[in-house]
Amino acid sequence: MTMPQLEHGDAGPAGDVMQTHVERAPAAKTAGERVVVLEAGRAESNYWRDLWNYRELFLILAWRDVAVRYKQTAIGVAWAVIRPLTTMVIFTIIFGRLAKLPSEGATPYPILVLAGMLPWFLFSSILGDASSSLIGNANLIGKVYFPRIILPASTAVVALVDLAINLVVLLTLMAFYGFLPGWRIALLPAFIAFAVVASLGPALLTAALNVKYRDFRFIMPFLLQIGLYVSPVGFSSSVVPDGWRLLYSLNPVVGVIDGFRWCLLGGESPLYIPGFVGSCVVAGLLAWLGVAYFRKVERTFADVI
Amino acid sequence: MIRADGLGKAYMIGHAVERDRYVALRDVLAGAARAAIGRIRDPARGPGVSGGESIEAFWALKDVSFEVRRGEVLGIVGRNGAGKSTLLKVLSRITEPTRGRVEIRGRLASLLEVGTGFHPELTGRENIFLNGAILGMTRAEIRRKFDEIVAFAEVEKFLDTPVKRYSSGMYVRLAFAVAAHLEPEILVVDEVLSVGDAEFQKKCLGKMQDVAGHGRTVLFVSHNLSSVRSLCNRATMLDRGRVAYNGGVEDTLANYLAEMKTTHMACDDLGARPREGHFGERGRILGVKINSDQALAHGLPAEFEISYSVQSPIEGIAFSLGFSTPDGAKVMCIDTDIPGPRFRLRPTKQSKVRVSIDRMHLAPTEYILSAAIRSGDNFLIDYIPDALSVTVMPSAKTPAVIALRTTGHGGVRYPCSTEVNVPASLNDAVRNDQ
Numbered sequence: 001m002t003m004p005q006l007e008h009g010d011a012g013p014a015g016d017v018m019q020t021h022v023e024r025a026p027a028a029k030t031a032g033e034r035v036v037v038l039e040a041g042r043a044e045s046n047y048w049r050d051l052w053n054y055r056e057l058f059l060i061l062a063w064r065d066v067a068v069r070y071k072q073t074a075i076g077v078a079w080a081v082i083r084p085l086t087t088m089v090i091f092t093i094i095f096g097r098l099a100k101l102p103s104e105g106a107t108p109y110p111i112l113v114l115a116g117m118l119p120w121f122l123f124s125s126i127l128g129d130a131s132s133s134l135i136g137n138a139n140l141i142g143k144v145y146f147p148r149i150i151l152p153a154s155t156a157v158v159a160l161v162d163l164a165i166n167l168v169v170l171l172t173l174m175a176f177y178g179f180l181p182g183w184r185i186a187l188l189p190a191f192i193a194f195a196v197v198a199s200l201g202p203a204l205l206t207a208a209l210n211v212k213y214r215d216f217r218f219i220m221p222f223l224l225q226i227g228l229y230v231s232p233v234g235f236s237s238s239v240v241p242d243g244w245r246l247l248y249s250l251n252p253v254v255g256v257i258d259g260f261r262w263c264l265l266g267g268e269s270p271l272y273i274p275g276f277v278g279s280c281v282v283a284g285l286l287a288w289l290g291v292a293y294f295r296k297v298e299r300t301f302a303d304v305i
Numbered sequence: 306m307i308r309a310d311g312l313g314k315a316y317m318i319g320h321a322v323e324r325d326r327y328v329a330l331r332d333v334l335a336g337a338a339r340a341a342i343g344r345i346r347d348p349a350r351g352p353g354v355s356g357g358e359s360i361e362a363f364w365a366l367k368d369v370s371f372e373v374r375r376g377e378v379l380g381i382v383g384r385n386g387a388g389k390s391t392l393l394k395v396l397s398r399i400t401e402p403t404r405g406r407v408e409i410r411g412r413l414a415s416l417l418e419v420g421t422g423f424h425p426e427l428t429g430r431e432n433i434f435l436n437g438a439i440l441g442m443t444r445a446e447i448r449r450k451f452d453e454i455v456a457f458a459e460v461e462k463f464l465d466t467p468v469k470r471y472s473s474g475m476y477v478r479l480a481f482a483v484a485a486h487l488e489p490e491i492l493v494v495d496e497v498l499s500v501g502d503a504e505f506q507k508k509c510l511g512k513m514q515d516v517a518g519h520g521r522t523v524l525f526v527s528h529n530l531s532s533v534r535s536l537c538n539r540a541t542m543l544d545r546g547r548v549a550y551n552g553g554v555e556d557t558l559a560n561y562l563a564e565m566k567t568t569h570m571a572c573d574d575l576g577a578r579p580r581e582g583h584f585g586e587r588g589r590i591l592g593v594k595i596n597s598d599q600a601l602a603h604g605l606p607a608e609f610e611i612s613y614s615v616q617s618p619i620e621g622i623a624f625s626l627g628f629s630t631p632d633g634a635k636v637m638c639i640d641t642d643i644p645g646p647r648f649r650l651r652p653t654k655q656s657k658v659r660v661s662i663d664r665m666h667l668a669p670t671e672y673i674l675s676a677a678i679r680s681g682d683n684f685l686i687d688y689i690p691d692a693l694s695v696t697v698m699p700s701a702k703t704p705a706v707i708a709l710r711t712t713g714h715g716g717v718r719y720p721c722s723t724e725v726n727v728p729a730s731l732n733d734a735v736r737n738d739q
Contacts, residue, residue, distance in 0.1 A: 139421065
């Protein structure tokens with residue numbers, strides 16, 4: 001009768017220990033036992049592998065944020081839809097009707113706005129939520145070890161869920177206008193990935209700075225509001241005079257939005273290559289800077305938070 | 306296996322800006338601007354310290370070396386502020402050591418608090434997975450132990466209820482149940498057994514003994530000496546950040562008790578202790594001294610001297626001292642305004658107030674002394690929940706039966722007078738006795 005017990009591995013404490021030993025002993029022989037050395041200022045040599053080991057925690061924290069976000073909200077998912085839709089209507093009226101800014105080719109203005117709105121909301125919610133993610137999880141940071149980068153990074157998952165919902169809204173609207181996206185939409189995942197990288201760079205910076213300087217929680221909403229008007233959300237970036245376009249594209253969000261429009265608007269919105277490359281370079285630099293700064297200060301988070 | 310070599314951990318304490326541990330960017334900018342202007346005005350002065358504050362290092366751990374071999378269960382004892390929690394934080398990688406190094410072989414999980422990361426909106430089932438992952442279990446591992454955890458916590462019926470609707474007992478049971486099913490090679494535990502009711506505590510202790518008995522390495526911090534005694538096979542005593550004693554459990558505990566009894570009837574470093582919230586901003590307790598360093602004895606008068614500083618004028622002030630048992634039950638309070646006047650305090654760097662009682666009624670054993678400055682009936686200016694661990698000693702006035710045994714006699718023995726003529730049956734008993 002001991003056989004089924006051993007197979008299940010939950011035959012009380014003794015069975016459990018037997019099993020864990022059987023599992024781990026060979027690994028310890030071959031790969032060498034897991035040794036951690038803690039020392040002042042010691043750079044974690046296998047930082048990325050360590051991060052990979054914590055992938056389950058990353059997923060579960062992301063799942064927690066998603067679950068909590070849609071629990072106990074009366075209209076749940078509708079929130080993810082209402083916000084971009086209202087902004088879209090207002091921007092269409094102000095920029096399209098009142099200011100009479102040109103659209104991209106034959107694109108209906110609401111679709112132009114919504115196609116810019118999706119990446120903007122992705123960017124701004126990652127940046128906004130990630131900045132406060134460390135402060136919001138201060139109790140975790142003070143009580144358990146895990147690579148701290150998981151917290152800001154997991155906010156990206158929540159933003160991506162919202163994006164998926166918004167994409168459905170956009171596709172519905174496009175169907176309504178009888179406007180087809182074409183083959184380029186297949187490249188959308190690549191641009192979404194680019195958007196996530198472009199948002200996480202500054203997000204890691206602000207998240208880390210927010211631990212030390214709490215003023216950032218006042219600065220962030222302000223910065224995001226400026227960003228909404230400075231970036232080509234309510235208008236097409238082609239309205240920027242040619243001489244200024246490269247400089248304008250140094251804002252990585254410009255590259256992100258242009259990329260989304262190029263994918264979604266089916267060739268009506270040509271990609272301005274020098275500007276897009278510029279955006280990519282700036283986004284890459286910011287991502288590098290964000291990760292480097294975050295890694296430098298994350299070891300002291302528990303002491304200051 | 307754990308090997309620590311010359312471990313040290315320093316915290317920086319700024320004396321002027323103590324109310325918040327974090328800095329506001331505005332202060333840094335203002336400080337930099339002030340320093341720049343200062344340099345223009347007075348180039349000889351050199352770089353000023355930002356905002357005029359003085360920064361000082363506080364060594365929570367200093368030169369700590371020890372070794373824990375595989376399968377050992379090491380108890381760590383020491384009074385509040387001895388550095389136990391800091392040591393556990395360093396070992397669990399939450400904070401980085403300032404000096405020295407630690408080598409850890411094997412998968413380490415730490416349990417500094419039960420229910421870390423529990424989310425009130427999520428159900429019991431969801432929280433088991435969340436909390437398990439936070440403590441370092443894999444999903445497969447949690448799934449495998451899920452039924453066991455639920456049975457241990459006795460919450461089967463409420464698995465799909467959000468934990469915000471749980472009673473505090475259920476909440477704690479669930480939290481501990483998840484933690485108790487951790488199976489790392491090295492387990493670091495901080496005083497988590499002091500949760501729940503007595504019966505559940507017994508169950509937890511049993512579970513811990515199970516874990517310790519199965520060849521796993523355990524580091525266990527506790528104030529509860531009897532659980533250290535029953536769980537550990539070796540113990541280390543920390544004192545002000547250093548290893549004060551290291552050896553067998555009984556020897557270490559004897560040392561710890563002796564230490565608690567002989568020294569530290571005073572502490573003068575309370576000013577530097579971190580505070581919660583706004584405590585200590587307007588008035589601050591700097592130190593407490595008992596009986597001019599004489600032992601505190603049961604049945605005899607006692608005197609407490611509180612030194613304090615005042616930053617801005619405060620009114621309606623009273624000083625309070627509270628005695629709690631090591632497991633947190635407050636058993637005696639002294640308030641200078643009950644009965645007595647309240648004071649108006651002007652700013653001062655250091656002043657003292659002396660409080661005396663005519664007789665110490667608390668039974669001889671260990672207590673934790675808390676100190677507070679209060680304004681009016683319930684506004685706290687400063688509060689230190691664990692200022693000092695004190696031991697009340699037996700005196701010539703203590704009946705032998707109490708002096709010899711510390712348990713089973715309650716916290717306070719009150720003198721009484723007895724009349725023996727009221728109930729008839731008792732009367733008979735007395736007569737029979739004669």
